Amino acid sequence: MDLLKYQLRSTEKIPVRIWENPKEASKHVARSIALAVRQKQQDGESIVLGLATGSTPILLYRELVRIHREEELSFSNVITFNLDEYYPMQPEDARSYMRFMHEYFFDHIDINPKNIHIPDGTVSMDQVEAYCQEYEEKIEAAGGIDIQILGIGRTGHIGFNEPGSWEGSKTRLVKLDNITRRDAIKDFFEFDKVPYRAVTMGIASIFKAKSIYLMAYGMHKADVVKRAVEGQITPACPASYLQKHDHVRFILDQAAAQSLTKVRTPWQVGLCSWTDDLICRATIWLSLKTGKPILKLTDEDYSEHGLSDLIVEHDSAYNINIKIFNRLQYTITGWPGGKPNSDDSQRPERAKPAKKRVIIFSPHPDDDVISMGGTFIRLVEQGHEVHVAYQTSGNIAVHDHDALRFVEFIEEFQPNLGLKTDKINDLYKRATKHLKRKQAGEKDLAEVRQIKGLIRRGEARAGARVCGIPDENMHFLDLPFYETGLSTKGSLSDKDVKIISNLLQEVKPQQIYAAGDLADPHGTHKVCLDAILAALDKSKGKDWIKDCWLWLYRGAWHEWRLDQIEMAVPISPMELAKKRKAIFMHQSQKDRPPFPGNDQREFWERAEDRNKETAIGYHKLGLANYEAIEAFVRWKFDKKNI
Numbered sequence: 001m002d003l004l005k006y007q008l009r010s011t012e013k014i015p016v017r018i019w020e021n022p023k024e025a026s027k028h029v030a031r032s033i034a035l036a037v038r039q040k041q042q043d044g045e046s047i048v049l050g051l052a053t054g055s056t057p058i059l060l061y062r063e064l065v066r067i068h069r070e071e072e073l074s075f076s077n078v079i080t081f082n083l084d085e086y087y088p089m090q091p092e093d094a095r096s097y098m099r100f101m102h103e104y105f106f107d108h109i110d111i112n113p114k115n116i117h118i119p120d121g122t123v124s125m126d127q128v129e130a131y132c133q134e135y136e137e138k139i140e141a142a143g144g145i146d147i148q149i150l151g152i153g154r155t156g157h158i159g160f161n162e163p164g165s166w167e168g169s170k171t172r173l174v175k176l177d178n179i180t181r182r183d184a185i186k187d188f189f190e191f192d193k194v195p196y197r198a199v200t201m202g203i204a205s206i207f208k209a210k211s212i213y214l215m216a217y218g219m220h221k222a223d224v225v226k227r228a229v230e231g232q233i234t235p236a237c238p239a240s241y242l243q244k245h246d247h248v249r250f251i252l253d254q255a256a257a258q259s260l261t262k263v264r265t266p267w268q269v270g271l272c273s274w275t276d277d278l279i280c281r282a283t284i285w286l287s288l289k290t291g292k293p294i295l296k297l298t299d300e301d302y303s304e305h306g307l308s309d310l311i312v313e314h315d316s317a318y319n320i321n322i323k324i325f326n327r328l329q330y331t332i333t334g335w336p337g338g339k340p341n342s343d344d345s346q347r348p349e350r351a352k353p354a355k356k357r358v359i360i361f362s363p364h365p366d367d368d369v370i371s372m373g374g375t376f377i378r379l380v381e382q383g384h385e386v387h388v389a390y391q392t393s394g395n396i397a398v399h400d401h402d403a404l405r406f407v408e409f410i411e412e413f414q415p416n417l418g419l420k421t422d423k424i425n426d427l428y429k430r431a432t433k434h435l436k437r438k439q440a441g442e443k444d445l446a447e448v449r450q451i452k453g454l455i456r457r458g459e460a461r462a463g464a465r466v467c468g469i470p471d472e473n474m475h476f477l478d479l480p481f482y483e484t485g486l487s488t489k490g491s492l493s494d495k496d497v498k499i500i501s502n503l504l505q506e507v508k509p510q511q512i513y514a515a516g517d518l519a520d521p522h523g524t525h526k527v528c529l530d531a532i533l534a535a536l537d538k539s540k541g542k543d544w545i546k547d548c549w550l551w552l553y554r555g556a557w558h559e560w561r562l563d564q565i566e567m568a569v570p571i572s573p574m575e576l577a578k579k580r581k582a583i584f585m586h587q588s589q590k591d592r593p594p595f596p597g598n599d600q601r602e603f604w605e606r607a608e609d610r611n612k613e614t615a616i617g618y619h620k621l622g623l624a625n626y627e628a629i630e631a632f633v634r635w636k637f638d639k640k641n642i
Helices: 024-044 056-069 098-103 125-140 178-183 203-207 219-230 239-246 276-290 299-304 310-314 317-329 366-382 400-418 422-437 446-467 493-506 526-539 544-546 573-585 601-619
Strands: 014-021 047-051 078-082 084-087 147-150 172-175 198-202 211-216 246-251 359-364 385-390 473-478 511-515 548-553 567-571 628-633
Touching: 014 024, 014 098, 024 047, 024 056, 024 147, 024 246, 047 573, 056 098, 084 098, 084 493, 125 172, 125 198, 147 526, 203 239, 211 219, 211 239, 219 239, 219 246, 239 548, 276 299, 276 317, 276 573, 276 601, 299 310, 299 317, 299 601, 310 601, 359 493, 366 385, 366 400, 366 446, 366 567, 366 601, 385 446, 385 493, 400 422, 400 446, 446 473, 446 573, 493 526, 511 526, 526 548, 567 573, 567 601, 573 601, 601 628
Parallel strands: 014 246, 047 078, 047 147, 147 211, 211 246, 359 385, 359 511, 385 473, 511 548
Antiparallel strands: 084 198, 172 198, 548 628, 567 628
16 A cells, blocks of 8 residues: 655655555566556557666566466566676676576576667676666667666665766766675675676666656665655666656655655645654654754744744643653653552553563664663563573674684684594584685575574674573574575465564563564664564464563664654663673674674664663753663554454
8 A cells, every 4th residue: 555645745856656564665676567468468568667677676577477487477478687797797697687587587587588688797807888888779670668677775866877967878887886896795795896886787777668667665765765855866876866767756665654754744845644653753853953852842832943833733832842852751761671569550561460471672793782781781681581582693794704713613613622534624624615716696505604693693692691691592493584594585384474473472571572673784783573473473362472572672783763752771881881792792793793784883783772761851941960871662553353
C-alpha cells in the first residue's frame, strides 16, 4: 500500500512515492516493468531496460525472477544496458557488475545473451573513449532506453556520475569519489583495493530514457534524497538534474523518505492532522529551533514558526508545553526492567514481575554492548535474569591478518598440548595458503570462516562478562541467512525463524531487546529483526507471550529522534566507562573495523557521542542534565494477534 499521503503544499520537485518497506516498493517497480514488457510483446516489439547494480535493486531482480517463474513472464524481447562497471575489472571477478547481474538476474530468466550489454572493464586505456562512444551508439541503435532503473549514492551520484558531473555528459571513464569508494568497502573488504575509476553512462545518456525509476531505501539515503528532490539543481548533487526529466519518479521506503519536509515537518508545508505524536514532534522542533526549553515556549513562538493552527485547534502554548514536557519526563527511568514496588502508571516499564527474564538480541556479536551496554549492565545489576543472543557469527567482519594470527597461534601452540598434529597441520597449511593468496572480495574457505566466527565469539563472551552475565546465558545462534561468506546475505528462511523460536520457548522472556538500527549498510539488522518478529508470530497462543514486551534499540549506525523515544535510560560516567570497556573487548572491530560504514569514528566513539547527544537534547528541552542516555522505542504489535 502507498503510504504517507498528505494534503500539503509540495516542496518536492520530483514525484515521490513512499512505501512501507523496500520489498513492497520493489514489487511495485517490478509490476510496472512486467506490464511494460508484456505490452511490448503484444505489439511485437522489443523493450530496452537500463539496469543498475548495488544492494538497492536486488529485491527488484528477485521479484522479476519470481514473476518470470510463477507468472510466465518472458524476457525474450528484452534488451538491457547496464549503467556502469568498475575499471579496471575482470568480468569473472566476484565484485564485477557482470557477475552481479548474472547472479541476481540474467542466469534466472530467458533473456537472449546477445541482448545483454554491460560496460567492459577490461578495455585498454587507449581504447576507452572509442568504446564509450560505441556503447552510446548501441543504445541509440536499440531504439533508446524505455525504462531506466537508478539508485542514488550518498554523494548524490546516479550511475557513477559523481559530484561535478556536467549535464551533457555521456558514457565515459570517471574517477570515483572517496565517499563512493568507502561505501564499496563492503564488497572489496579493504579501501585500498576499491577501484579508483569506473565506466559509466553519463547524465545526458540517462536523460534519454523515456521513463526513470530511482529507488532509494534506508535511513542512510534520507538526506541525499531530500537534496535531490527538494534542493536546487546543482552539479554537486547529480541526481538533482532529474528534476528536469518529464517522466521520473522516486520510489522510497519510509526510512529513505524521513528527511522530506512533508514527512519530517509537515506543518511547514500546509495544514495537517494533529496527533499526539505529531504535536510532540512539533513542540520539540520548536524548542530546538528557538533555543528555548519547552516550558518557556509562548503562543507567539508557535505562531511565528508556522504552528498557529496547533494553538487554534488544540490548546494554549502553556498547556501543550506541560503535556509534552511530562510526556518526555515520563520516558526517563533508571529501572529499564521496571521499578519494583512502585507506581508504574507513568513509567515506561511494568513494576511486575519485579525480576524479569530478559533476552537481548544482538545482530552482530558487538551490537549488544555498543547500542545498549549501559542498560545491559543495569539490568544485570538490578537482578534480572538476562540472556544475550548473538544472531549471526559476524565472521566476514574480521580482517584476514587477524585470522592468520590465530591460525599461526594454534599451529605453534598445539605441540605443547600433546595433540595429534596431522589435522591441525593440514588446517594450518590450507588456511595460511588461502589467506596469503586470497584476492579482495574472494569468499573465505569454510574453515577460515569458522575461525573468524570463533574470534568474534570469544570477543562477545568477553564483552558480556564485563556486563556481568554468566556464560550459560550467552547464546550463539549463527543464523544461516548470514553464512554466505560475502557481504550480500541470503534471504530469511524458516530455519532462521525456528532457531529464534526455540530460544524464545526455552527462556520465555518477559522483556526482549532487539536492534531497530536499520541503517546498517549490509541489511543484517533488518533481517535479524524480521526473524524475531516472525518467531514471535509463530509463538502466538503461548502463555508467556502475553506478558512479553519488545524494546528496540539503536546506536551503532544512528539514534532515535527525541520525539520517538519511549524509554530513556540515563547512564552515569562510571557506567559509560564500563560500557566502553565492554566494547573494547571486541578487538577485531577496534581502530579500523573491516566495515566502518559511512561514519569514520570507531564504534565506541559513535555510541558514546550519540548517548551524550541524546542527554544534551533532553537537557536543551528543559529536562535534567545527564552524562548520557540510551534510548528505546517499544514495538507496537497487536498482542491479540500473537
